[in-house]
Amino acid sequence: MVGGQDYGFFLIDSSDQDLTDVIRLGLESRTVSPRAARTLRDQLLDHHFHDVEVAVHTEVVTDYKLMSRQLKSAAEAAVAKALITEADAAGWLSEQAGRGRRDRFLAAVPTLLVSATA
Template identity: 70%
Template sequence: MGEHDFLDGLRLSAGDTCVDVGCGDGNAVAALTRAHIKAIGIDPDPSVIAVARARTPGAVFHVAHSDHLPLEDESVDGYRAANLFHLLPDPLPTLTEARRVLRAGGRIALVGQDYGFLLLDSDDQDLTDVIGLGLESRSVAPRAARSYRDLLLDTGFHEVEVAVHTRVTTDYQKLADNLADAASAAVEKALITREDADGWLAEQADRGRRDRFLGIAPILVVTGTR
């Protein structure tokens, strides 16, 4: 997914203000700033905020949680949250805050991967599907993205639109750590044995060496108007 896909959905103009909630190390904040948007980055982790601030010194950053934003009522034109809602046991306090800080007519963009739709090629697809369940177990709400549209409509947003961007990876090294984590989680949940996990990881590493690795994940971008 390109850096400007969410910008199109937010319908922002130069000089508008946008908050990126759960901004991490600030990639989206940097993209907003390059588009001449007044960017505010918010994340509960001080270490990633320090990285983001060094990357884009002209932006504003706060260490805060998504359900308690240090912003005035109706103070921003755009609200973005990526890869956040799968971590939240209850999304409603975060969406209530989003509505509070957005001006009337402001746009929201929720971006995320639905972990129920991760495709990995394998000689043993049944085993791969079970390991996918291990990966899901690492998140509080691994399939939250499929509910974005409902969540926005239920909290009073309108003009809700859904777009899907497919992320394709053929570089095993990019996902090696995630695959190992997923396999270990499946073992911990007693879904597979350690022997199963090691054999599957060896197969994926071999695919990487032979340029036969393939991972596909749909990324949902759901936008709405306050």
């Protein structure tokens, strides 16, 4: 069995989903292969494994504190890549912190799990 996260499927609720999607690209830029997990099935099949099955485990996070560092890192990366302005990042981070204070924060982090036999 092998597995990994695919940041293309990473979900963060926000009032500005377009901005959130751009910030998620910032998160992806901090990862060596942010979408590698989606190729695991092909890789196993290419290496002659059998009975290849794919499952997705999704961790739902409603505690802002658990994700706050990762969100800040993503926003900083988006600014560094000139995808958004510092004001955009600050406003988005403020919204996410506010969601946390009001118990309205929501993120979903999927992990692809691929099993096979040799």
